[in-house]
Amino acid sequence: MTLHTRLKTAALAAGIALAALSLPAFTRQALADEQHFPLQSYRVGPYAAGGTGFFGGFIDYLNLINTRDGGVNGVKLTWSEAETQYEVERGVEAYERLKSHQGIAAWNPLSVGIAYAMIDRITADKVPLITINHGRTDSTDGRVFPYVFPLLLNPYSETSGIVNYIASKEGGLEKLKGKKIVVLYHGSPYGKETIPIYELLAQKYGFTLQQIEVPHPGNEQQSQWLTIRRAKPDYVVLRGWGVMNPVALKTAAKTGFPVDHIIGNVWSNSEEDVIPAGEAAKGYTAITTQASGADYPVVKEIVKTLYDQGKGNLEDKKRIGSVYHNLGIVNGILNVEAIRIAQAKFGKRTLTGDEVRWGFEHLQLDPARVEALGAKDLFHSINVTWDNHEGNGYVTFQQWDGTKWKVVSDWIAPDWALLRPIIEKSSEAYAAEKGIKLRTAADAEGVTN
Amino acid sequence: MTVAASETTASLLPASPLAPAVIKAAPLALLLVVAYGVIPFIGDSYLFEAILLPFLALSLAGVGLNLLTGYAGQVSLGSAAFMAVGAFAAYNFHLRVEGLPLAVAILLGGVSAAAIGLIFGLPSLRLRGFYLAVSTLAAQFFVQWVLTKFSWFSNQSASGVIDAPPLTLFGLTFEGGAGRYLFALVVVTVLTFLAARLVQSETGRNFIAVRDNETAARIIGIPVLRTKLLAFALSSFIIGVAGALWAFAYLRTVEPAGFNLDRSFQILFIVIIGGLASLRGAFFGAALIVVFPLILSRLGSLLLGDVFDSGVLDMTQRIVLGALIILFLILEPDGLVALWDRLRRRLQPGSRPA
Numbered sequence: 113m114t115l116h117t118r119l120k121t122a123a124l125a126a127g128i129a130l131a132a133l134s135l136p137a138f139t140r141q142a143l144a145d146e147q148h149f150p151l152q153s154y155r156v157g158p159y160a161a162g163g164t165g166f167f168g169g170f171i172d173y174l175n176l177i178n179t180r181d182g183g184v185n186g187v188k189l190t191w192s193e194a195e196t197q198y199e200v201e202r203g204v205e206a207y208e209r210l211k212s213h214q215g216i217a218a219w220n221p222l223s224v225g226i227a228y229a230m231i232d233r234i235t236a237d238k239v240p241l242i243t244i245n246h247g248r249t250d251s252t253d254g255r256v257f258p259y260v261f262p263l264l265l266n267p268y269s270e271t272s273g274i275v276n277y278i279a280s281k282e283g284g285l286e287k288l289k290g291k292k293i294v295v296l297y298h299g300s301p302y303g304k305e306t307i308p309i310y311e312l313l314a315q316k317y318g319f320t321l322q323q324i325e326v327p328h329p330g331n332e333q334q335s336q337w338l339t340i341r342r343a344k345p346d347y348v349v350l351r352g353w354g355v356m357n358p359v360a361l362k363t364a365a366k367t368g369f370p371v372d373h374i375i376g377n378v379w380s381n382s383e384e385d386v387i388p389a390g391e392a393a394k395g396y397t398a399i400t401t402q403a404s405g406a407d408y409p410v411v412k413e414i415v416k417t418l419y420d421q422g423k424g425n426l427e428d429k430k431r432i433g434s435v436y437h438n439l440g441i442v443n444g445i446l447n448v449e450a451i452r453i454a455q456a457k458f459g460k461r462t463l464t465g466d467e468v469r470w471g472f473e474h475l476q477l478d479p480a481r482v483e484a485l486g487a488k489d490l491f492h493s494i495n496v497t498w499d500n501h502e503g504n505g506y507v508t509f510q511q512w513d514g515t516k517w518k519v520v521s522d523w524i525a526p527d528w529a530l531l532r533p534i535i536e537k538s539s540e541a542y543a544a545e546k547g548i549k550l551r552t553a554a555d556a557e558g559v560t561n
Numbered sequence: 562m563t564v565a566a567s568e569t570t571a572s573l574l575p576a577s578p579l580a581p582a583v584i585k586a587a588p589l590a591l592l593l594v595v596a597y598g599v600i601p602f603i604g605d606s607y608l609f610e611a612i613l614l615p616f617l618a619l620s621l622a623g624v625g626l627n628l629l630t631g632y633a634g635q636v637s638l639g640s641a642a643f644m645a646v647g648a649f650a651a652y653n654f655h656l657r658v659e660g661l662p663l664a665v666a667i668l669l670g671g672v673s674a675a676a677i678g679l680i681f682g683l684p685s686l687r688l689r690g691f692y693l694a695v696s697t698l699a700a701q702f703f704v705q706w707v708l709t710k711f712s713w714f715s716n717q718s719a720s721g722v723i724d725a726p727p728l729t730l731f732g733l734t735f736e737g738g739a740g741r742y743l744f745a746l747v748v749v750t751v752l753t754f755l756a757a758r759l760v761q762s763e764t765g766r767n768f769i770a771v772r773d774n775e776t777a778a779r780i781i782g783i784p785v786l787r788t789k790l791l792a793f794a795l796s797s798f799i800i801g802v803a804g805a806l807w808a809f810a811y812l813r814t815v816e817p818a819g820f821n822l823d824r825s826f827q828i829l830f831i832v833i834i835g836g837l838a839s840l841r842g843a844f845f846g847a848a849l850i851v852v853f854p855l856i857l858s859r860l861g862s863l864l865l866g867d868v869f870d871s872g873v874l875d876m877t878q879r880i881v882l883g884a885l886i887i888l889f890l891i892l893e894p895d896g897l898v899a900l901w902d903r904l905r906r907r908l909q910p911g912s913r914p915a
Binding site for chain 1: 719721816
């Protein structure tokens with residue numbers, strides 16, 4: 113017994129000492145001229161498919177730039193990962209753990225919940241927070257949120273794009289009158305973000321709307337789809353995430369709702385959402401900002417430079433060019449180009465977070481530049497300014513044919529003019545509540561080190 | 562952190578060898594001096610934001626649940642729900658009542674949690690053990706559903722997320738990691754002190770009597786029903802305040818899903834691992850639950866980070882943590898606090914030889 117206790121005490125003491133020793137190793141200084149990306153990734157848990165694909169693509173692109181170009185103008189790109197499992201507390205812990213690294217370019221948590229918790233913190237740190245294709249909609253307003261960038265597509269633009277697409281299938285916006293649309297949304301901050309904008313568009317275009325929540329993570333939806341069957345809507349918009357999507361498609365098939373009248377949103381548009389649903393997914397259509405497929409020059413180069421050398425980040429090579437992987441690559445392009453643009457102004461060296469923020473606020477990639485980057489048709493273009501942090505991304509629609517996604521529409525522009533006043537109303541209310549002074553163009557040009 | 566002498570009598574554990582009161586009070590005083598006088602000046606933001614703030618909030622929730630489960634013997638799986646009630650009620654009181662000091666709002670948040678706790682404690686009058694645990698699950702699901710369903714509770718915020726107000730107490734604003742840590746520390750110290758007084762009092766002895774033998778307690782004239790409801794109310798009050806700390810001092814933002822069943826289990830494990838019927842146990846348990854996964858995760862990524870990706874490491878850490886908890890509970894079923902007491906008895910002068 114005595115020996116027992118002594119052993120336990122010794123083990124405990126050793127554990128504590130080891131932990132204490134390991135702490136300082138993490139605060140090691142960065143080498144000269146590197147730009148760092150702290151990644152709050154999630155490779156396990158219910159959303160692992162999205163996490164591994166997106167962070168895999170992002171890391172692959174950073175790796176490509178390092179291997180092929182030797183970094184951005186000689187500045188190496190580095191990254192470190194901490195697992196969050198899409199949980200806010202773990203995301204905050206990861207932020208605190210990773211933030212002491214030198215030369216942080218931007219944060220990319222890929223989680224609305226974590227992003228919300230970080231807004232105050234990164235604003236104090238003056239480091240950009242990128243929420244590509246998601247995030248807090250009113251952070252589009254750069255006057256109020258200087259460091260938050262819902263790049264390419266904020267949730268309201270996505271909603272507008274989906275409603276416009278349904279209208280085009282029905283033969284024009286005026287034909288929406290009297291139609292019935294059900295929105296099936298994920299019970300999380302991400303899922304709820306679009307509730308008010310759907311209601312507003314329903315009033316504007318005169319369609320009947322019913323919004324139904326699926327509690328996180330969404331692996332049981334029998335009652336929701338029975339409600340839908342009773343409601344007999346013309347369309348169902350699937351605003352899902354992770355395991356919720358294949359379950360929705362399978363349950364729809366079981367309850368007899370036609371799959372070609374289900375429109376998926378931008379987080380319900382991946383191979384991982386449809387393949388597990390099997391036959392039930394055939395004919396399902398979803399919105400996207402970046403096409404899937406491995407035929408784009410940039411994806412081919414990633415395969416040649418990384419995967420053929422055994423240096424790729426995805427474990428399963430079949431996922432190269434999947435929707436999430438390509439989104440990660442596009443996210444990599446946007447981050448790297450923001451650094452490149454900022455370097456042109458501030459010098460080819462490690463930039464501060466605020467300098468990278470300036471770069472994002474001048475992130476203007478027209479279709480010609482996108483083509484030069486090897487991403488023609490992968491995504492359309494982006495045009496970020498100091499007060500428009502979304503950058504007017506275009507969307508397209510793709511249909512699942514049972515083996516791959518097929519693009520079924522042109523690049524469509526959401527109705528930005530309609531959305532901007534709503535966004536400003538919300539962001540101005542936030543500014544008033546928080547006592548934030550609205551930024552001007554001149555403020556945005558000023559950069560602190 | 563709490564008065565050690567009170568617990569040994571209250572928890573009916575074998576009393577430790579008599580030692581002068583000074584020696585007994587010294588470790589606690591030293592701890593408080595370090596917590597208030599040293600840590601705020603030397604800690605960095607990682608220590609405050611990632612370790613101490615969640616530790617304090619969960620410790621307080623553990624103290625609350627320990628009153629109910631450890632002392633009064635009523636198992637509850639609804640702790641996260643009471644935390645949510647505390648956080649959202651405090652948020653709404655602060656938002657909707659003009660000029661209400663934050664401290665009062667948090668207090669009212671605790672009172673709201675106590676009221677809800679009282680309602681969901683009513684089944685305890687008829688149910689015991691596992692059946693009661695299942696009925697408190699109802700609180701867990703009901704509260705989360707209400708907070709999600711009615712966006713009034715989150716001030717019509719589109720995503721259902723609330724933003725925490727700045728922390729003020731008696732005109733002082735607590736900003737930054739160190740400030741919020743001090744705020745949380747003050748709240749935790751005061752409530753733990755009150756809880757320690759409570760378990761020493763007649764009410765505390767009634768709790769224990771009801772836990773140990775309900776029939777006997779009724780025969781010697783203890784009002785069993787009132788005692789049980791009181792335990793539910795007081796425990797929920799403390800857990801509610803802990804919820805407000807979790808939302809306002811630690812995360813600075815919160816959504817209803819942040820207070821899910823996992824959190825309830827986490828608090829229950831804190832109480833069990835730390836030691837039932839011991840207020841110190843809640844702190845030990847919270848320290849283990851908060852800090853240990855972080856140490857594992859850091860060690861893992863330091864030693865093996867280049868070999869495996871973070872997902873594999875995370876899975877491995879869960880397995881290691883689970884195995885250690887099982888091992889630990891087999892070796893020391895009375896919790897960390899028992900281990901600590903053994904260690905201290907050995908180190909104290911004049912104690913019996915080991």
